Amino acid sequence: MKGTAPMRLTLRILIALALAGAQGACDHSANGSGASAPASEAPELAALRGALEGVAKAAAAGDAAAVSRALEVFVATPQDFDALFGPERGAALHARYVTQVVTPMRAEAGPALVERARAGQTEVTLEEVGPAFAARTKPSDDALLAAFARRTPLFTARLHAPNEALGFRLDGFVRVGNRWVALLKLDARPGADAVPGSAGPTEAASQAPTVP
Numbered sequence: 001m002k003g004t005a006p007m008r009l010t011l012r013i014l015i016a017l018a019l020a021g022a023q024g025a026c027d028h029s030a031n032g033s034g035a036s037a038p039a040s041e042a043p044e045l046a047a048l049r050g051a052l053e054g055v056a057k058a059a060a061a062g063d064a065a066a067v068s069r070a071l072e073v074f075v076a077t078p079q080d081f082d083a084l085f086g087p088e089r090g091a092a093l094h095a096r097y098v099t100q101v102v103t104p105m106r107a108e109a110g111p112a113l114v115e116r117a118r119a120g121q122t123e124v125t126l127e128e129v130g131p132a133f134a135a136r137t138k139p140s141d142d143a144l145l146a147a148f149a150r151r152t153p154l155f156t157a158r159l160h161a162p163n164e165a166l167g168f169r170l171d172g173f174v175r176v177g178n179r180w181v182a183l184l185k186l187d188a189r190p191g192a193d194a195v196p197g198s199a200g201p202t203e204a205a206s207q208a209p210t211v212p
Contacts, residue, residue: 045126045155048173048180052124052157059117059159064110071109074173074182075102083176085188086149093147093188101184109179113159116168120161126173127156140185147188 006033008182041049058066076097082090130145136156145154154174160167172183 040197044175044180048155048157049124049126052159052170055113056117056122056124056159059113061121062117064114066110067113068110071105071182073141074180075105076176076181078116080181082174082175084148084152084174091148096131097186098182101182101186105184112181113168118160120163120167122158123160123169124160125158127158127161129156131156138171140171140187143188144174144183144186147190 055070081094129141159168
């Protein structure tokens with residue numbers, strides 16, 4: 001039986017080293033050194049991130065028209081609104097959306113995002129908003145969530161410079177079927193007037209944390 005204790009000690013050391021190595025590999029994967037998205041990010045969010053990185057790339061190239069084309073894929077249809085808000089409110093809210101969001105976005109978003117890219121704001125951060133994320137949730141986010149016909153996750157995106165806490169905030173990203181649409185600053189409060197107004201990107205709230 002001589003040598004049993006050292007053998008057990010050696011085995012424990014090998015197991016400890018193996019576990020430490022596995023933990024280090026997991027940490028590296030989760031942190032994604034140099035990666036544009038977390039390793040744990042859902043495929044749907046990765047698709048949204050990729051589309052918005054395309055917007056940022058066009059903005060960095062100074063191509064306002066390309067930015068507008070890239071944002072066009074996020075424009076919601078009347079059918080999308082029926083799915084999100086129900087047929088009773090969908091039609092009226094879509095008419096308001098065209099006035100408040102789509103028309104200003106097509107006119108203003110391209111040049112605005114090119115200006116932001118010139119300031120170095122080309123990195124994309126996605127954040128879910130709602131009651132569980134009060135620090136970064138705005139009243140307009142709450143109004144959208146309350147207006148949805150069923151519980152639906154809502155996200156905001158920020159274009160920001162490296163290590164910048166705030167950035168340029170794009171609100172109201174929601175998944176409908178197999179695609180993402182952007183509601184931006186749609187006023188979804190019951191009885192809100194359909195008054196023309198800019199509903200494009202806004203400054204991120206000062207308390208918004210950096211969350212992928």
